[in-house]
Amino acid sequence: MKRAIMLVTAALLMTTSTGVFAEQTQAxxxxxxxxxxxxxxxxxxxxxxxxxxxxxxxxxxxxxxPKELRQLQEKLAETQEMLKDMEKPGR
Structure with missing residues (x-):
C-alpha cells in the first residue's frame, strides 16, 4: 500500500515538474x-x-x-547590416 502511494506521488511530481520546465523555457x-x-x-x-x-x-x-530562431538570425543579420551602413565613410 505504501509503495503504491509513493508511486502515485512520484508520478504526480514528474508531471507537474514537466509543466514547470515548459513554463520556464517560455519565460x-x-x-x-x-x-x-x-x-x-x-x-x-x-x-x-x-x-x-x-x-x-x-x-x-x-x-x-526553429522558425523563431530563423527570425532572430534574420534580425541579427539586419542589425549587422545597419551597423555596416552606418560605418561607411561619407555618412
Whole structure:
C-alpha cells in the first residue's frame, strides 16, 4: 500500500515538474527581440542589440522553435547590416 502511494506521488511530481520546465523555457524567451512585444522602455544601442540577439540565438531549440530562431538570425543579420551602413565613410 505504501509503495503504491509513493508511486502515485512520484508520478504526480514528474508531471507537474514537466509543466514547470515548459513554463520556464517560455519565460526565457525574449519577446521584445523576437516579436517586438513587452519592450517596456527598452532602448538598446546597436552593439547591445547584437549581443542580446546572439545570446537568444545561443539558447537554441530548448527555448525557441526553429522558425523563431530563423527570425532572430534574420534580425541579427539586419542589425549587422545597419551597423555596416552606418560605418561607411561619407555618412
Amino acid at each position: 526565457d524567451r525574449n519577446e521584445c527581440l523576437l516579436l517586438s512585444r513587452n519592450c517596456k522602455d527598452q532602448v538598446d544601442d546597436i552593439y547591445t542589440r547584437m549581443q542580446r540577439l546572439e545570446r537568444e540565438i545561443q539558447k537554441g531549440t530548448r527555448v525557441y522553435t
